[in-house]
Amino acid sequence: MPHFHDPKGPWWPRLSIIAGSIVASLIGACGGGGGGVDAGPPPPSPAPAPAMITTSTPLTLSDFGSGDKPKIQRAGDGTLVVIYGDAADNSRLVYDVQAQVERPARDIYVKTCKPDASAVPVKTCDDLVDWSAATNLSQSSDKSSIATEWQGPSSPGLKAYPGDIDKPTVKTSGPVMVVTWVSKYCPDGDLGTAGIQAPVQRALRYPERDGRVIPFACAWMVHSLNNGGSWSAAVQLSTGLRDAIQDSSSGTFNTDTRRGQVNASWQEDPQGLRLGGGDGPGDGASGADVNGGTDIWYTSATIDLSVPSTPADDFDLAAPVRLTDNWQGQYGLADQSHPVVDGMGASVDPAQIETGVVGASRPNIGMVSNTAIVAYEETKGPEGPNAGKFVRYHAFPFAEPAATAADKAGCVISHPLKNARRVRFLTQSPADAGTGGIQIAVFWKEGIFDKGGPSDIVVRRGMGGLQPGDMAPAVAPACATSDYATAMGLNNAPAENISSRSPQLTMADNGLGDGTETNASENALAHRGVLRGSDLWIGYSYTGDLAKLPLQLENYNFWIRKYTFAGGSGTWDLPRNVTNITDRRINVREPRLFGTPKGSAASCPSGRPDDPTTTDPTACQNTNVIYVAWGTQENLAPDVSGGGANLGIFITASIDAARNFYPPVQYSVAAGRLFDDDESAYESQVVTRPDGGRFYGVWNQADATVQVAPGVAKTVAEYGSGSLTAIVSP
Incomplete structure (x- = not known):
């Protein structure tokens, strides 16, 4: 029986419906061939040495009652850094x-x-006294840059709107950490002029939200150059003239030269954040639905820590620029029922509001050496034959984003006649990829249906390079075009479909050429991945029939598929069901698939834990260790009691490159209302040591019995660690 600490009592028997079935399934099916029929993959190698996943007693890291969206990083020196939202004053x-x-x-x-x-007593970070006091990075909730009628006409008059923040995002490169977020506090109206200029922040009236007028958000950044030990002052990146959301960052750092670079991206909608139609799990004021003229914005910074006491070049941030070309000088208001207002509460003249034909959204950003990579989804045009979205891709020198509209189009890498969204990618250096190897894997949801409809997860790989011409399967040479008639006619080779018919595939019928229409009832989402040398793992949540979900005749489980590149070519294994939840009342939600980080050249010079030069075996990377963590959720239709409630979080691991997985354990103590628990856990973030023997995670935890405001449940940022014993060396 997996061991976990539970101060509330014996949750495991109460969770036997889910956890017992998972354990039984994983011991059998995951060790076999998982999901395929007929001529499946070759039998697995002998079972790995016995291992046990143990977890600590979780502790609450946040200090107040609004802990939100925690993120965890493990710095290059082993420091754990947890970043989260919280509210110190419930009256604001x-x-x-x-x-x-x-x-x-x-x-x-x-x-x-x-x-x-070596500390006395040993410092494990499993005790709250081991953690530092909280540092407030944003310092904006007690400030305001705009007054609006945000409580609606029923409470008339302009009222100061507090500087609320959205979720933080964080990227670590060596000792450098960059945190970005969007905030309703936008005090500087001209970033190009020294000092703080008068705000130009706008707001949007939402008839669907009782006529409330909600301010636009702007983007912010803060950084640390010493493993999270201290932090810079926050820097405002946009003005709130357009509504910012979906920020992310990336970067690289050379520990030998002590130099590096970072970049960041976000989207800005000139007509305010649109409400979604509720057709998909990601819609609904998330930034997925955008107005024409919504662009992706970009900035970068160079880092030079090679010479002490020269702070001017430690972190040199460039002025933000538009990366995309969706605004081309047009003005106007697309929807008169949603007026844009200024800081005085007056409607903005539509002739002063940017617009366009299409809009870009949900960017992801990365960097390999000095090459920046940005991918995002973009609407195809007005509703009609061009409904849906493209996925577009850029790769350019990190400090040289496209300067002219002609160079801003980005390559259409998705099927031009289908609907593509939620693009993600994985990268590695040319040295790690090897000659002709996988330098990038780009994957997204794609299908013939619009939002909320069934889709599959499809993949392209950048083999031996990062440019569109390196993609396999190939994209058209003229893929970077803003002429939509041309874009719709691109002869891109179909991307590899890795999720279609997951339970039925055989080696002879691997499904890679399937379109979503091959099985229009199934659906895949929540795609994640790991890229290590010649091996690529991509996971996704899968259900066999969307129509059967609300009837609890189907549910979502998390599947993994592996690609291996060798001898100048590569092959995909068959998909494997990792979670195997047979209780149809329960879905997998927010899965996490992650491997081990790079090892320490100082503590493990050769990369081998048994080498005499190794001073710390735990600092040697074991690329065979792969973890999967996931939340669970009631399987209910979205319109039933607000949709399925969150339940609890589980974790499992493999020490043989995802060929076999160990019985999972319940990571969170919280189990959710389906198991008579008033507390629920969701949205975990987990990191591991280079050897894979220890993992550290955070998650949101909600208590339905305590409210911090009317109708608002208490939430906290919860932390817990764990160990995987009997780790074998690479």
């Missing part, structure tokens, strides 16, 4: 457009802890 309320509730305004906080086995 804002309106959450997505949740449709007034809640306390949040700031972004950070806490750190460095495990130390």
Whole structure:
């Protein structure tokens, strides 16, 4: 029986419906061939040495009652850095457009802890006293840059809107950490002029939200150059003239030269954040639905820590620029029922509001050496024959984003006649990829249906390079075009379909050439991946029939498929069901698939834990260790009691490159209302040591019995660690 600590009592028997079936399934099916029929993959190698996943007693890291969206990083020196939202004052309320509730305004906080086995007593970070006090990175919830009628006409008059933040995102490269977020606090109206200029922030009236007028958001950044030990002042990246959301960052750092670079991206909608139609799990004031003229914005910074006491070049941030070309000088208001207002509460003249034909959204960003990579989804044009979205891709020198509209189009890498969205990618250096190897894997949801409809997960790989011409399967040479008639006619080879008919595939019928229409009832989403040398793993949540989900005749499980490149060519294994939840009342939600980070050249010079030069075997990377963590959720239709409630979080691991997985354990103590628990856990983030023997994670935890504001449940940022014993060396 997997071991876990539970101060509330014996949850495992109460969870036997889900956890018992998972354990039984994983011991059998995952060790076999998982999901295929007929001529499946070759039999697995002998079972790995016995291993046990153990977890600590979770602790609450956040100090107040609005802990939100925690992220965890493990710095190059082993320091754990946790960043989360929280509200110190419950009286400062804002309106959450997505949740449709007034809640306390949040700031972004950070806490750190460095495990130390030599300390007396040993510092494990499993005790709250091991962690630093919280540092407020945003310092904006007690400030305001705009007053609006945010409580609606029923409470007339302009009222100061607190500087609330959205979720933090964080990227670590060596000792450098960059945190970005969007905030309703936008005090500087001209970033190109020294000092703080008068705000130009706008707002949008939402008839669907009782006529409330909600401010636009702007993007912010803060950085640390010493493993989270101290932080810069926050820097405002946009003005709030357009509504910012979906920020992300990336970067690289050379520990020998002590130089590096980072970049960041976000989207800005000139007509304000649109409400979604509720047709898909990601819609609803998330930034997925955009107005014409919505562009992706980009900035970068160079880092030079090679010479002490020269702070001017430590972090040199460039001015943000538009990366895309969706605004081309047009003005106008597309929807008169949603007026844009200024800081005085007056409607903005439509002749002063940017617009366009199409809009870009949900960008992801990366960097390999000095090459920046940005991918995003973009609408095809007006509703009609061009409905849906493209996935577009850019690869350029990180400090040289396209300067002219002609160079801003981005390559259409998706099927031009299908609907593509939620693009993600994985990268590695040319040295790690090897000659002609996988330098990037780009994958997204694609199908013939619009939002909320069934789709598959499809993949292209950048073999031996990062440019569109390196993609396999290939894209058309003229893929970078803003002429939509030309774009719709591109002869891109179909991307590899890795999720179609997952339970039925055989080696002879691998499904890679399937379109979504091959099986229009199934659906795949929540795609994740790991890229290590010649091996690529991509996972996704899969259900065999969308129509049967609300009837609890089907549910979502998490599947993994592996691609191996060798001898100048590569092959895909058959998909494997990792979670194997047979209780149809329960779905997998927010899965996490992650491998081990790079090892330490100082502590493990050769990369081998048994080498005499190794001073710390735990600092040697074991690329065979792969973890999967996932949340669970009631399987209910979205319109039933607000949709399925969150339940609890589980984790499992493999020490043989995802060929076999160990019995999972319940990571969170919280189990959710399906198991008579008032607390639920969701949206985990987990990291591991280079050897894979220890993992550290955070998640949101909600308590339905405690409210911090009317209709707002108490939430906290929860932390827990764990161990995987009997780790074998690479």
